[in-house]
Amino acid sequence: MATSKPYILTGIDSPPPGILDDPPFRLEINDFIKDEDMLNIYLLALTNVQNADQNEVTSAYQVGGIHGLPYTPWNGVNPAKDHRFPGYCTHGSVIFPTWHRPYVALIEQVLYEEAVHIAASYTDPKLKRNMEMQRSASGNPNAKIPAILNTMKFVSVISAPSGTRTQISNPLLSYKFHPFDSTVWGEAGEKFGHWPQTLRHPSSDKADAHSQPERVQGEIGGVALMLRDRV
Structure with missing residues (x-):
């Protein structure tokens, strides 16, 4: 259950034995998915976080609510009453980048803690070691959305x-x-309240709407250079 106890954000722990004591790079997605062990432990960790009780402060539901919809108090704390947007995020404000950095750190910490727990649970020593060694380097950006982000259902x-x-x-x-x-x-x-799951570029506002992956790719491809230059 959600509690009023503070959740301490420290960032992820030190690397496992045998790994350089440097912060891990955030990989470009096309490089990330090439490493089967890294992708495997990430998918399992993300699945567990998404499947966690929606009342848990570290569940995907609760952590997602910090950034935007659905607007629910996180860990028993309501947003400021004079906040210009519902929820906590400082969208459209000059302090957005500094607000967003600890938020991303929270997501990384939650996923990392779950990944460490999963890696330690493998009974095969080789698998356990492989999953615990997942740190790597970065690559080049690419506007093509990998299928795992856009079309693969399983x-x-x-x-x-x-x-x-x-x-x-x-x-x-x-x-x-x-x-x-x-x-x-x-x-x-009125728009989102009848969808039991998230959709990508919904086909309509109706209850029978579906995702449109080809539209997602088109939109991302059209602004890829602008996003790269801004970020």
Whole structure:
């Protein structure tokens, strides 16, 4: 359950034994998915965080609510009453970058802690070691969205602790609410309040809307250079 106890944001722990004591790079996605072990542990960690009870402060539902919809108090603390936007995020403000950095650090810490737990649970010593060694270097940006982010409904992973290969719903494609509560969306409920899962570039505002991956790729491709130059 969510509590009023502070959640301490420290950043991720030191690297495992045998790894250079440097901060890990944030890989460009096309390089990231080439490393099967790294991708595997990330998918498992993200799945667990998404499947966590939506009342847990470190669940994907609660952490996502810090940035935007659905607007729910995080860890029992409400946003400032004079905040220009619902929720906590300082969108459209000069302090947005400094607000966003600790938020990203929170997401990384939550995922890392879950990944460490999963890696330690493997019963096969070789698998355990491989999963614990996941640190790497960065590559070049690419405007082409990998299928795992845009079209793949299922992904193959090596499950823990058994080490058997299995298919799971792709946690990078969509988040399924559990339970789904249409009342948490506030004024945005008219548009979002009837979708039991997140959609990419929805085909309409109706309940039977579906994602449009080809439109997503088109939109990203059209602004890729602008985004690269701004970031």
